[in-house]
Amino acid sequence: MTQDELKQAVGRAAISYVVDGEIVGVGTGSTANCFIDALAAIKERIPGAVASSEATRQRLESHGITVFDLNEVETLSVYVDGADEINAAMQMIKGGGGALTREKIVAAVARQFVCIADASKLVPVLGHFPLPVEVIPMALGHVTRELTALGGQPVLRTGFVTDNGNRILDVRNLRIADAAALETRINQIVGVVTNGLFARRAADICLLGTADGVRTLTAS
Ligand code: 5RP
Numbered sequence: 109m110t111q112d113e114l115k116q117a118v119g120r121a122a123i124s125y126v127v128d129g130e131i132v133g134v135g136t137g138s139t140a141n142c143f144i145d146a147l148a149a150i151k152e153r154i155p156g157a158v159a160s161s162e163a164t165r166q167r168l169e170s171h172g173i174t175v176f177d178l179n180e181v182e183t184l185s186v187y188v189d190g191a192d193e194i195n196a197a198m199q200m201i202k203g204g205g206g207a208l209t210r211e212k213i214v215a216a217v218a219r220q221f222v223c224i225a226d227a228s229k230l231v232p233v234l235g236h237f238p239l240p241v242e243v244i245p246m247a248l249g250h251v252t253r254e255l256t257a258l259g260g261q262p263v264l265r266t267g268f269v270t271d272n273g274n275r276i277l278d279v280r281n282l283r284i285a286d287a288a289a290l291e292t293r294i295n296q297i298v299g300v301v302t303n304g305l306f307a308r309r310a311a312d313i314c315l316l317g318t319a320d321g322v323r324t325l326t327a328s
Contacts, residue, residue, distance in 0.1 A: 112138075114226035114317030115190075119143040121315045121322045125222045127185040130155045131176055133214045134168060135189020136161040136207035139224050143169055143188050158184060160214045161207035162271050178214060187218035191225050191311070192237040192304070198223070198327045200286045203240030203304030206270050212302055215309055223311035225274040227318045230325075234287055238263070238278035239294075240304040245275050247299020252298045255279050274301055 109117070119142025126132050126147070126283045134144060139272065147157070148171035156174030158181060159165035165175050189211055191200040200223060202208050215221050241262070245253045248264065255262040260279040268276055284290055287307035294303040314325040 109123065109317075109319060111226050111228065115139045115142045115224075115320060117322050118224035118226070118315045119235050119318040120146045122188045122222050122224050123147065123150060125186050125220065126150065129155070131155050131158060131181055133158045133184040133187030133218045134160060134164050135187065136164050136209055137205045138188040139190030139226070140164060140188065141167060143224060144173075146170065147171070147173065158214055160189065160211040161205070163205075163207075178217060181217070184214070184218040185218045186222055187215045188222045188224060189215070191229055191306075193225050193231045193234050194223055194225055194311065194314055195234055196328045198314060198325070199234060199305070199307040200311060201234050201237050201239055201304050202306055203242070203276070204237070206240065206265070206268055206276050208240055208304045209242050209270065209272060210304045211299055212309070213308065215306070220313075221311045223307045223314040225314060225316055227316055230314075230316055233284065234305070235282055235284040238280045239282055240265075241277045241279055241294060242270055242272070242274050242301040242303070243277055244299045244301060248275060248277070251264065251297055251299045252277060255294070258293070259283060272301065
């Protein structure tokens with residue numbers, strides 16, 4: 109199977125986690141897009157969705173799926189999203205598409221986080237993928253210096269502005285021995301909106317697309 113076929117398989121598999129009659133939280137990226145396309149086939153069973161980015165909002169609306177503002181809902185039964193990396197503890201690096209802050213907010217409201225990923229995303233240790241950090245523009249110099257002091261090599265994502273009007277630093281070479289501690293540490297830097305470590309709110313399950321089919325993983 110190709111990587112695209114694996115993404116389509118996990119997108120379809122995640123439909124079984126959607127609760128009839130309830131609004132679903134939807135992530136961002138090519139794998140999340142596969143979920144959105146599968147969701148279109150059952151859209152009559154749900155009131156609609158909350159989107160984690162403008163791109164996701166547009167794709168949902170293009171399928172005729174109603175998009176709710178997050179402030180209109182108190183809780184979501186499920187949030188479905190992809191990842192750039194996921195480990196056996198279900199901790200992730202996200203934000204390759206730059207939507208990390210809204211993704212983290214929607215995930216925080218959801219009772220269950222279902223990560224959908226092709227097999228290439230499962231890693232023994234997080235950090236090969238550069239860690240995205242969303243930064244208030246006036247703080248870019250300060251945050252760059254602070255991340256460098258932590259041992260990272262931050263690089264400004266050129267030509268990219270987030271849905272929140274901010275910039276992204278992609279940080280290479282971070283030692284991520286304790287993902288939850290590093291997530292907290294980076295978020296304490298003044299000017300950081302959030303970073304792409306999803307360790308404090310990890311996924312509850314991962315639907316992993318493999319050549320042998322979709323595997324369901326939980327934290328080990
Ligand atoms: C976007 C994300 C995506 O979930 C992540 O980048 C994975 O994307 P894809 O499914 O295209 O590989 O965090 O901000």
